[in-house]
Amino acid sequence: MLQPSEYTYNGKSNTPTPNSNPNNQTKTVGAPIEQATIGRTLVIKGELTASEALYIDGRIEGKISLPEHRVTIGRNGSVQANITAREVVVMGKVQGNIDCTDRVDIRSEGSVAGDVTTVRISVEDGAVLKGGIEVRSGDHKQQNKPAQTQQKSAETPKPSAADAPKAMAAIASA
Numbered sequence: 001m002l003q004p005s006e007y008t009y010n011g012k013s014n015t016p017t018p019n020s021n022p023n024n025q026t027k028t029v030g031a032p033i034e035q036a037t038i039g040r041t042l043v044i045k046g047e048l049t050a051s052e053a054l055y056i057d058g059r060i061e062g063k064i065s066l067p068e069h070r071v072t073i074g075r076n077g078s079v080q081a082n083i084t085a086r087e088v089v090v091m092g093k094v095q096g097n098i099d100c101t102d103r104v105d106i107r108s109e110g111s112v113a114g115d116v117t118t119v120r121i122s123v124e125d126g127a128v129l130k131g132g133i134e135v136r137s138g139d140h141k142q143q144n145k146p147a148q149t150q151q152k153s154a155e156t157p158k159p160s161a162a163d164a165p166k167a168m169a170a171i172a173s174a
Helices: 145-155 164-173
Strands: 035-038 043-049 053-056 059-073 078-090 093-095 098-106 111-113 116-118 120-123 128-130 133-135
Touching: 098 111, 116 120, 120 133
Parallel strands: 035 053, 043 059, 053 059, 059 078, 078 093, 078 098, 093 111, 098 116, 098 120, 111 128, 116 133
Antiparallel strands: none
16 A cells, blocks of 8 residues: 555656755744735725735725835725825725825836826836826935925025126027
């Protein structure tokens, strides 16, 4: 009687070969990331908020707010909503604005119709992006910039009389 460990198929054994290198350690995988999933057949209309990552393979209409987490729109996903999240990955379709605190990644099969505001953005070949893009700086010093601009303009020296002909020539040639 054949034992399952001795069963052969096309001359190959079904048993795993023993590890010839005893120093070769098996890599361990950490705990899985907690992620909520909206399946293909689900349709949600309204406001969606969560305290964990979200994978959308269904249809969402309304508003998605996950400011501290990732939103992934799967290949079958269709979103007609404004999205606020730390990170957004688009493999499906999005119609609405995306506001990200970290990065937006639009994969080759993804499409976005709306304005994108983010710190980092990646758009693969084949992806569709129709709308405006605003890339902010990583440090949030946006509020201090107008005050600094006003100070610099006040400190800018006035052009001398010798520079006036140059300025007139530049204006005339334009």
